[in-house]
Each structure stands twice: as C-alpha cells, then as structure tokens.
Amino acid sequence: MWRDVVLVAVGGAIGTAARAGLTLAFGDDLGPALVPIVNVVGAFAIGILFGWRARMPESSRAQRVQLFVGTGVLGGFTTYSSLAVESADLGLLWWGVATVIVGTAAAWVGVLLGRGGRARV
Template sequence: MWRDVVFVGVGGAIGTALRAGLTLAVGDGLGSALVPLINIVGAFLIGILFGWRSRMPASSRAQRAQLFLGTGVLGGFTTYSALAVEAAGPGLLWWGIGSVVLGTGAAWGGLLLGRGGRTQR
C-alpha cells in the first residue's frame, strides 16, 4: 500500500511541476483560458489512460501505472480547484461550467480512443 502512495505522490509532484512550467511558459499569452485548457487536455489524457487500461489484463503492475500516471501525474497536472476559484469571479461562472462540460466530453472521447473505438469492453 505505501508503495502505491509513493507512486501517486511522485506522479502528482511531476504533474504539478509540468502544469507550473506550462503556466510560466505560456500563462501570459493565454490568460484565463489556460486553466480550462489544461483541465480539458488532462481529462482527455485521463480518458485515454483509462480506456487503454480497460484493454489490459488485470495486474498489480498495470494498477501501479494507472495510479502513477492517472491519479498522480494527470491528477497533479489538472487543476479543478484553480478553475473553481477562477469561476467564482464575477461573470465567469459560464467559464467554469463550460470547462466541466468540455472536460467531460474530452474524457469520454479519450476513453473511446483508449479503448480502440469500442464502447464496451
């Protein structure tokens, strides 16, 4: 169990560092669109990962890869807490709602892609 916690923690640190680096590199150019973009891309990648994982045989190695990449790296990369804070601003509620809807659609599309286009396992 502790090994799994370490995988998630290390992955989360990597994902958070990736998001911070991206924010520093392009944050000024994209402004308030950056957080929803990060979340939508992250949701899409999580969908791909979970779709790909559904095609694999069950194993502790595959489960740890999912914990490291999905919960850790991509969980740290996405930042729905920052979205909630930004959406709380005046007139930005639509931005938060749109991001959640688009993120859900992106995750669904990624899941289909990860499954190889199959809707069921």
Template sequence: MGTVTADRAPHRDLRLLALVAAGGAVGSVARYGVGLLLPPSSGGWPWGTFAVNVLGAFLLGWLLEAVARRGPETPRLRRVRLFAGTGVLGGFTTYSSLALETTGLTGDGVWLVAAGYVVATLVLGTLAALLGVLLGLRSRRSTFGRLLHPEERP
C-alpha cells in the same frame, strides 16, 4: 513491488502512496509550466487552467480505457494507473484552481466570462474524456499497452 495481500490494502502500501506522490509532483510541475506558457487573456479567461483540465480529462479517459483493455488489473497495471492517472494527471488537472479563478472573475464583475469558463470547462472536459475513451477503444492492443509489455507483438 509484490502483489497486494488482503492484510495490506493499497491505500496502506507506502510504495503505492509514494508512486502517487511522485506522479503528483510531475503533474503539478507540468501544470505550472502550462500556466506560464498560457497566461490569462486580457479579458480574464484562465487559459492555462482551462487547457490542463480539458487535456487532462482526455488523457485520463484514454489512460483508464487503455488499462482496462489490458484485462484484469495486475500489480504492474495498478502501479501505472496510480502513478500516471491518480498521480500525474491528478496533479496536472486542477478543479480547485477552476473554482478559485471563477471566484476571482465574479469578484471582478465579469460574470459572463466566469459562467462561460465553468460551462466550457465542464462540457469540453466531459467531451474530451469521452473522446479519450473512444480513442482507447479504437485498437485491440493500445499503444499504451505495448509500452507496458514491449515483448508482446500485435
């Protein structure tokens, strides 16, 4: 996949769009699997969605920091970022389900659970993203970077 030229913006490059779509499919299947493993509690707390949103925020923070620490974005880094970040983690996380489940909880009359769910998701998701960024900052050459360029030795 060559470099992107001025006359071919990334959003018009079908190869890049295919990477995002493939990553989105992987992430969506993973989210579905987590939902099967972590069904809502008897009190209605949507554990599967809560887990994927907090974990996804952490992973996205780590991924983007790891990519940024590699220096200027190369075509290879762009493909990794689009596949893993926009695609996989975009398909894995689901704030639309957060909204739908919150509406369902309020409709069931469990307003405190709904409010707790929203606040916990947003606060813990933000903290998880920050933790991911901090983890990405901990090393000069992240594990992610070594995976991209195994020929480089620290």
C-alpha cells in the same frame, strides 16, 4: 500500500510541476484560458488511460501505472480547484460549467480512443 502512495505522490509532483511550467511559459499569453486548456487536455489523457486499462488484463503493474500516471501525474496536472476559484474571481459561472462539460466530453473521447474505438461491452 506505501509503494502506491509514493507512486501517486511522485506522479503528482511531476504533474504539478508540468502545470506550473506551462503557467510560467504561457500564462501571460493565454491568461485565464490556460486553466481550462490544461483541464481539458488532462481529462482527455485520463480518458485514454482509463480506456486503455479497460482493455488490459488485471495486473499489479497496470494498476501501478494507473496510480502513477492517472491519479498522480494527471491528477496533479489538472486544476479543477483553480478553475473554480478563477471562475468565481472572474464572475463567470459559465466559464467553469463550460470547462467541466468540454472536459467530460474530452474524457469520453479519450476513453473511446483508449479502448481502441470500441464502446463498452
């Protein structure tokens, strides 16, 4: 169990550092658009991982990859709490709603790609 917690924590630190790096590199240029971009890209990647896992046989190694990459790295990378605060600060409810809708669609496409283009059977 502790191994899993460490995997999620290390992955989360990597994902958070990646998001912070993008913010430092592109925050001035993209402004408030950066948060939705990060969330949609992260949702797409999580979808791919989820779809890939659906095709794999159950194993402790595959579960650890999902914990590290999905819950850790990509969970730390995405910023839905930041999106909520930013949407409220901008006074743009549609900004947050639209990002959730587009992120959900991106995750759905990612799941299909991760499953090799096959729908759930």
